[in-house]
Every structure is written in structure tokens, then in C-alpha cells.
Amino acid sequence: MESKPTIEDVAKLADVSIATVSRVINNQGGVKRTTEEKVFKAIYDLGYIRSAVARSMKRKETNTIGIIVPDIKNPFFPHVVAGIEQKAREKGYYTILSSTNESPKVEEEIVQIFIERGVDGVILTTANENGEHIKLLQEQGIPVVAVDRAIKRFEIDTVLVDNINGSYQAVQHLIMQGHQKIAIICGPQDTTPGLERFLGYKKALAEFNFSIDHRYVIQGDFMETSGYRAAQELFSLEDRPTAIFSSNNLMTIGCVKALMDLDWKLGEEVSFIGFDDVDIATFVRPKLSVVSRPMTAIGEIAFQLLHERIEFKGDLPKRQYLLSPELKIRESSFLNKISL
Amino acid sequence: MESKPTIEDVAKLADVSIATVSRVINNQGGVKRTTEEKVFKAIYDLGYIRSAVARSMKRKETNTIGIIVPDIKNPFFPHVVAGIEQKAREKGYYTILSSTNESPKVEEEIVQIFIERGVDGVILTTANENGEHIKLLQEQGIPVVAVDRAIKRFEIDTVLVDNINGSYQAVQHLIMQGHQKIAIICGPQDTTPGLERFLGYKKALAEFNFSIDHRYVIQGDFMETSGYRAAQELFSLEDRPTAIFSSNNLMTIGCVKALMDLDWKLGEEVSFIGFDDVDIATFVRPKLSVVSRPMTAIGEIAFQLLHERIEFKGDLPKRQYLLSPELKIRESSFLNKISL
DNA sequence: TTGAAAGCGCTAACAA
DNA sequence: TTGTTAGCGCTTTCAA
Numbered sequence A, B: 001m002e003s004k005p006t007i008e009d010v011a012k013l014a015d016v017s018i019a020t021v022s023r024v025i026n027n028q029g030g031v032k033r034t035t036e037e038k039v040f041k042a043i044y045d046l047g048y049i050r051s052a053v054a055r056s057m058k059r060k061e062t063n064t065i066g067i068i069v070p071d072i073k074n075p076f077f078p079h080v081v082a083g084i085e086q087k088a089r090e091k092g093y094y095t096i097l098s099s100t101n102e103s104p105k106v107e108e109e110i111v112q113i114f115i116e117r118g119v120d121g122v123i124l125t126t127a128n129e130n131g132e133h134i135k136l137l138q139e140q141g142i143p144v145v146a147v148d149r150a151i152k153r154f155e156i157d158t159v160l161v162d163n164i165n166g167s168y169q170a171v172q173h174l175i176m177q178g179h180q181k182i183a184i185i186c187g188p189q190d191t192t193p194g195l196e197r198f199l200g201y202k203k204a205l206a207e208f209n210f211s212i213d214h215r216y217v218i219q220g221d222f223m224e225t226s227g228y229r230a231a232q233e234l235f236s237l238e239d240r241p242t243a244i245f246s247s248n249n250l251m252t253i254g255c256v257k258a259l260m261d262l263d264w265k266l267g268e269e270v271s272f273i274g275f276d277d278v279d280i281a282t283f284v285r286p287k288l289s290v291v292s293r294p295m296t297a298i299g300e301i302a303f304q305l306l307h308e309r310i311e312f313k314g315d316l317p318k319r320q321y322l323l324s325p326e327l328k329i330r331e332s333s334f335l336n337k338i339s340l
Numbered sequence C: 001t002t003g004a005a006a007g008c009g010c011t012a013a014c015a016a
Numbered sequence D: 001t002t003g004t005t006a007g008c009g010c011t012t013t014c015a016a
Helices: A007-014 A018-025 A033-046 A052-059 A076-090 A104-116 A133-139 A163-176 A192-207 A224-236 A249-262 A295-311 B007-014 B018-025 B033-046 B052-059 B076-090 B104-116 B134-139 B163-176 B192-207 B224-236 B249-262 B295-311
Strands: A064-069 A094-099 A121-124 A144-147 A157-161 A182-186 A217-219 A243-246 A271-275 A289-292 A320-323 A326-328 B064-069 B094-099 B121-124 B144-147 B157-161 B182-186 B217-219 B243-246 B271-275 B289-292 B320-323 B326-328
Touching (some): A052 B052, A076 A094, A094 B094, A144 A295, A157 A163, A157 A295, A163 A243, A217 A224, B007 B018, B064 B076, B157 B163, B163 B326, B217 B224, B249 B271
Parallel strands (some): A182 A243, A243 A271, B064 B094, B157 B320
16 A cells, blocks of 8 residues: 555646645635646546644634533434534534543543544533533634534533423423423423423413422433332332323333333323423324434524634624424323323 | 734743753653643633644644444433543543434535544444445545444444344243244334344344234334324324334334324234334333443443544554343333233 | 755654 | 654645
């Protein structure tokens, strides 16, 4: 394997200067047609591919954006990432993706790496909303967009979903069905989605003058097992709730699994609504009602915001997108033969 | 925002040469303790972060590996990616991930971009097993590992699952249950998994001297809708099959959805086994029997192979890993009240 | 329309 | 133990 051809090899073969080759490969014009053809031929003959590394070195931009997600295995994120990637590719940007597994420490490392690599921007769903690590990015002048979870201490563009309203609608719907004992499986209260979905629950209860029964408020961690355990705990109560609201997709899966294992009959003994749609929703009988979010659109908007910041270097005010989730009423939220 | 500090700024502040700073940040030793401390202090005071771009430029390596998958939204891939990323991070490598949406053209572009960026290696599940684009990578001396789908025209390390045996076992199990009319929903026959899973089906039938009934062989494209349509088609047959084998996870979802919509009773009128486990499997009644693969392990092994090639530049023979899938017999493959 | 040349920030060979 | 210096491959002035 001879070493890779460089711009200089091309220049030599085409018998022009490297400046001319550079003009051609960057499509800058001002090159005579015949010269251009010579250069193209040389590039082709040599199989020359320009080094993005050298280019970035000189231009101080990499056309790369970094994406940080807490858990790539949670299907929500691949959908968001697909939206980001799609739009990014259209604009000539490429993505580096890393998953933190919800570890703030890993997240800090990733941020460091991204800076070393000179990413032009970062889109992240942070594992630590109160973290200081975003400061690093700001110091370097690297634009950041937060998705799904807010960044507390810094002025950062944000794409969120109206979690409060989403869970409010869900719980309200449950109340309208006549439920009075409605449980919630919460997400971590130090995350925006975890907290806000709980707030929406409280808001709905308050509106109907229901007081909060702490036996029905179970803490989870957005992972499947915590949903499973929450359902077990609820089932073990003497006075069981007649409806359950789950704060995310994975916990929904765990919860429904537990319901089945416990033979706690969905739609007969207990109603259910979950935040975020899941594959299993339409396979379980009765079908699961859910609060659903436009995942791909979230990614697209996030890239859009980031791109604007990368391009106009000027001052832009902090922008916050708040998308509306949609309550998809299927079957699990209805009364059926439930005796309340 | 003043421009970012460079190694030179650090050197000046610490009152040493840039070579010394370089030694410190690369942990090369041979620097006096006190000098080292001065350098660290300067780095800290300046908030210096070394440029990976400049470093890569000089070292001719990026510590980056590119990952290409056909569909990031198919849950199989995030699991594989998680395995790759985990091992990669341990070794100080980082990943660029791109999804081709099964488009060979997009895949070629991505390969080109990866080369421009100087990735140290590539792990891919190709959208075009007969493509010439891998040649580009080989010409550049960039190691490649193929996952899940083979690369035909080149000598490439490969991590596959024993698809033939997996579907063979599944179909054999169906036959043992007394089924004689077993349908298959095929994947694209120009992909290794699509073809091999069909071969396993044929092998099982042949072993029991069953001949292939072409009405029961439906072509799909690994996407959900094709699974749905396949089930519809089978249902419309005068002489319906009594068992269905689906060649992948997404088609399983589509197929089972159709079964429900058609009220074609799973476990009573028709048995089912799918290739790859899916979330819905244990939520549907009867629970779905599936052929399951060690997804994270596949990713880990792929990185392992790639890493070996990156490190020992020498000649290594082509290696092929063949992992064994496991038949998870749950409920949908049993007879129950099926009248054959 | 073209070319010469100055770096971009770093590593590593060599010298001291 | 430390410093000097020559590039890595490219873009981009400036001059011709």
C-alpha cells in the first residue's frame, strides 16, 4: 500500500499548483475549463480523496456535530437521532453519536472529547441538568441545543415537549372516566421530563380537588425494571389504585409485564396510560392508551436550531421550542367492567 | 470569545517549550516533576484542550471508527452499536454512526465521508453486499468488519449469526409439532440474512421430505409493512398455512399485527416463530417463540476484530465469526387447539 | 486565471 | 531533562 495521494500529487500529475487543485475541489470557480478537466482527471487517476482532517485544521470547522443521548437502546432516541441525521446530511453536516448510559461522568468525558475533536455544535439530552460541564462548551463558543431535558444553569436553546400538558391530559382523561384512585410511576425528579410529568399529574388532580395519595406515587428511574417493581408495589397495596399512569416508555413495558404476571387485569381491574408510544401498545389487549410525541420532528427541529447558531455567529436570543404531545386514546384507559 | 488557547500559549505561560507541553499532555514521561506541575497549572489556568484535529494530522490516526447501519430505528442495531461503543471507549476509540436507510447510494457517500475524515476502521452492515465501494476502503488500507451481512467481493472479517441453523431449528420445531403447511415471510434474497434464513427453512423441509409450496413463500423487505402484507396474503389463501416463520423482527411485528386485525387466531389457527426477539413477544398471547441473537456480543466481537486489525498492521487471515442463535420456545409455536 | 507561500496546532526526531 | 524545528495536507491571501 503506497501512501495516500495528497493534493500535491494531484497538482504534480495535472501540472498545476496546489492552489488550483484546491480551487477545483472546493468548487470556487475562477479556473479555466480545460485546467479543471486536467485536475479532475488527475484526481480520478490517483483515486485522490481530500483529507477532512487537514481541511478542518485550516478552516477551523469540522462540519461535524456531536450528539449525546442517555440511552441509545431506548427507542425514543434512535428516532430523534434519525431526524437529526437526516437534516444534518442535507446541510453537509455529519454526526458523532455517544451514549452516556445516564452517567454524568461519562457525559463529561464525551463533552471533553467532542471539544478536542472540534465539533461545530452539540445536541444533547443530558444526564445531569445541573451540570457545569456545559460551561466548557460555552467557553469554546460551541453552540449547544438541549433536547428532551433542560439545561439549568446556562442559556441554551431547547427543544422540549409539553410534558405537563401531556400528562395532565392523560390523568384528566382518567378522571373523566370516573377514576379516583390514580397512581403514577414517576421518572427521576431531577430530570425535566420526570418532574414535569409528575406536575401534570398533580395539576389534573388539583383541578378536580383530589388530594395526592402518597401510596400511589411511586418513584422509578425510567428503566424497565423500575416500572415492573412499581406495579408490584401498587398491587401489594390493600387499597389498590384503579388506574396507573407511567412516565415513560420503558417503565410502561415493565409495568404492563408486571400486570400480566400478577394477573392484575388491565381494563377490568385497572386502567392504564403511558407517556410515549411503544410497540407493545397495540399488541396488548386492551390496547394501551398513550401520550405520544413527534420524535423525528424533535430531532429535525433540534438540528435546525443548532444549524442557525452555527451559521450566524451573531447573538441570537435563547430559543425554546415546546412541542405538543398527543393523547392517543386506545382502550386501556376505558372503564370496561372496572368496578371503581 | 478570545480564540482558543493552543499548546503554544500553554508553553509560554508555563515558561517551557511546546515539546515539553506535548510530552506532558501525552504522558510520555521524561519530564521533571516540578516542570510537569507548572505545565498542568498553565493548562488548567488557560482551560486548554488539545486539538484532536492537529494531533490526527500529525499522527495519521484519528482514534475514530465509523459505523454504518442500514436502519438505526430497527432495535437490533442500537443494541449492536451499544456493544461496539462500550468496547471502543475502553480502548480509547470513538465512533461516528451513520444510517443508510438501506440505500446503497447513501452508503457509498458515507464511505467516502469516512475516508475523508480518516477513520481508523469501519464496522458496517451493508445495504449492498455486492458493492464495489468497499474497494475504496481497502485501497486506503482502512480495516473493515462486516456485521450481520457478508461482503461478497472482498476479503473482509465478518461477524455473522448462524442464520441457516437458526431458522432450521425454528422450522424443525414447527414440523415436530405436526405442522405440514409452514409459510415463511422472507427477507430480501440478496442479503445474507434474508437468503440464509430461507435456506434454513428449505433445509428443514427437505429433511422431512416436504416439498416447497410456493404459495407459502412470501417475499418481504424486512420492514413492518411487508410483514403485515405477507400475513394478509397468506390469510387470503384457500388453503392457509398452519404455521408462519418470519425472517426478522420488524416483519414479525407487522405480521402479528395483521393476524390480530384479521382475527386469525395465533396459537389456535396458526402457529408462529420469528427471527430475532422483539419487545412485543412476551406481551402477545400466546407469547411469541423466537430465534434470538446475542446483539451486544455481536457488537463487542466486531470491535474486537477491528481493533486487532488496527493495531497489528500486519497480515491477518480473514476471520469469520459465526455466533449461534438460540431458539426461545415460548407459546406461539405450540399446538394448543390447532387442528392441522 | 494561476502560483508562491504562510500558516493552522500538533508530534517526534534530533540536538543540546 | 529540555528545546528547536521540520513537517502533516490543506486553504487562503497576495502577487503575478
